[in-house]
Amino acid sequence: MFLDASDEQLARKAQLGDRDAFHALYQRYLHRVYNRVRSKVPQQDVEDVTQEIFIAVVRSLDSFEQRSRFNTWLYTIVNRQIADFYRRRGRSPRSAIELDDDGSKEIPVAADVEGAEQRVVLQRALQQLPEHYQEIILLRFVDGLTFAEIAEQRGQSLEAVKSLYRRAIQAIRDRLDGV
Amino acid sequence: MSIIHDHDDRQLDEELAAMTDAFLNNPNLATPTATGDLRRYDDIVRDLYAFLNDDGPSAAFEQRLAQRLDHEWTLLAAQRAERRASKWWNRPIVSLAAGVAIVVLALTLVSSLLPRGSSMSGSIVEGFLVGGAVIGVVGALIAIIVILRRR
Numbered sequence: 001m002f003l004d005a006s007d008e009q010l011a012r013k014a015q016l017g018d019r020d021a022f023h024a025l026y027q028r029y030l031h032r033v034y035n036r037v038r039s040k041v042p043q044q045d046v047e048d049v050t051q052e053i054f055i056a057v058v059r060s061l062d063s064f065e066q067r068s069r070f071n072t073w074l075y076t077i078v079n080r081q082i083a084d085f086y087r088r089r090g091r092s093p094r095s096a097i098e099l100d101d102d103g104s105k106e107i108p109v110a111a112d113v114e115g116a117e118q119r120v121v122l123q124r125a126l127q128q129l130p131e132h133y134q135e136i137i138l139l140r141f142v143d144g145l146t147f148a149e150i151a152e153q154r155g156q157s158l159e160a161v162k163s164l165y166r167r168a169i170q171a172i173r174d175r176l177d178g179v
Numbered sequence: 180m181s182i183i184h185d186h187d188d189r190q191l192d193e194e195l196a197a198m199t200d201a202f203l204n205n206p207n208l209a210t211p212t213a214t215g216d217l218r219r220y221d222d223i224v225r226d227l228y229a230f231l232n233d234d235g236p237s238a239a240f241e242q243r244l245a246q247r248l249d250h251e252w253t254l255l256a257a258q259r260a261e262r263r264a265s266k267w268w269n270r271p272i273v274s275l276a277a278g279v280a281i282v283v284l285a286l287t288l289v290s291s292l293l294p295r296g297s298s299m300s301g302s303i304v305e306g307f308l309v310g311g312a313v314i315g316v317v318g319a320l321i322a323i324i325v326i327l328r329r330r
Contacts, residue, residue: 017259019252026248031235039231047240054244058251122230140199141231147196162192169195169220176223 007070015061022061025070026054033078035142039126039134040082053081069153071143075135125175133168140165195220203228277325280318287311 002010002024010028013021030050037049056077064073126134139145145153151161194217202224236244291308 017256019249022248022252023245026245030241030244034236035231035233038233047236047244050236050240051244051247054248055251058248058255118226119230122226126227126230137227138231141203141227144203146200159189159192162196163188165199166188166192166195166220169223172223172227173219 008066011061011064011070012066015064022058029071029074030054032142033074036075036078036138037082039123039138039142041085045085049081049085052085053078056081072153121176122172125172128175129168129171132164133171136161136165137168191216195224199224206232273321274325277318277322280314281322283311284315284319287315 002021005013005021005024007025007028010021010025014025033053034046034050037053038046041049057074060077064070126137129137136150139150139153140147147161147165148158151158154161156164198217198221206228287308290311
């Protein structure tokens with residue numbers, strides 16, 4: 001029904017009270033928001049934080065002005081809610097992600113332990129990156145934007161974005177080498 | 180030396196971006212083994228993909244959240260409707276007054292276009308016209324505000 005509509009068009013309809021338009025936006029962004037949250041908070045808290053984000057979106061939908069892109073506005077809310085989550089817990093993101101925070105309730109077998117450990121190590125490395133490095137990785141891997149689309153969205157040249165991306169990957173490499 | 184270094188970095192930027200694009204376009208396809216500096220990044224790209232593209236939320240969570248948002252939406256819609264109804268320009272009496280004023284303005288305009296009767300003195304007719312016009316203009320302004328606010 002809303003396949004051809006842009007995010008901004010859907011947001012405008014939702015602001016005017018169209019529930020279906022909001023649902024279409026929800027469907028469009030749930031996986032991306034979930035995976036973003038998953039990259040930044042312990043596994044057992046991902047659903048709660050994701051839920052809080054979408055409730056905040058419903059409540060503040062009227063504040064979205066068509067001047068910016070919808071996803072820029074949405075990810076501002078995502079980052080704010082994640083920051084609030086860590087503020088409530090009284091811990092910084094970097095110290096919060098520990099192996100025992102994985103949320104697994106079952107006794108893990110060796111392969112699971114290795115996988116969980118690898119996931120936490122990578123999550124911690126990602127979390128330690130400067131915000132603009134994290135953002136470029138998330139836009140490419142989670143949102144599936146091409147480098148050209150990222151460049152357009154960020155108002156940067158394609159070369160600058162590719163360079164930023166390489167430095168972000170290098171920074172993760174450096175952090176993993178230091179583990 | 181610096182120029183050569185910049186050139187190498189730019190080439191690496193391009194190669195890494197191309198390698199990432201090729202991998203993300205078809206993650207299941209075995210890509211040619213990277214060489215040189217690029218090899219260092221290959222594993223990171225694969226690990227990031229595996230980490231950031233997990234199964235996603237469960238269907239149960241997706242449904243639960245959709246229901247929660249639906250409830251939130253209904254609640255907010257009711258609050259909005261209540262707020263809208265409490266605004267002065269949405270009160271029925273204001274709409275009625277604006278409607279009456281528009282009618283008065285219309286009558287005034289119509290009567291001003293008609294030929295003046297000899298049985299009424301000119302000053303009474305003019306007074307009626309001016310008074311009616313003032314009421315009508317004020318009413319029309321209120322009506323315009325009401326219409327604009329409701330949009």
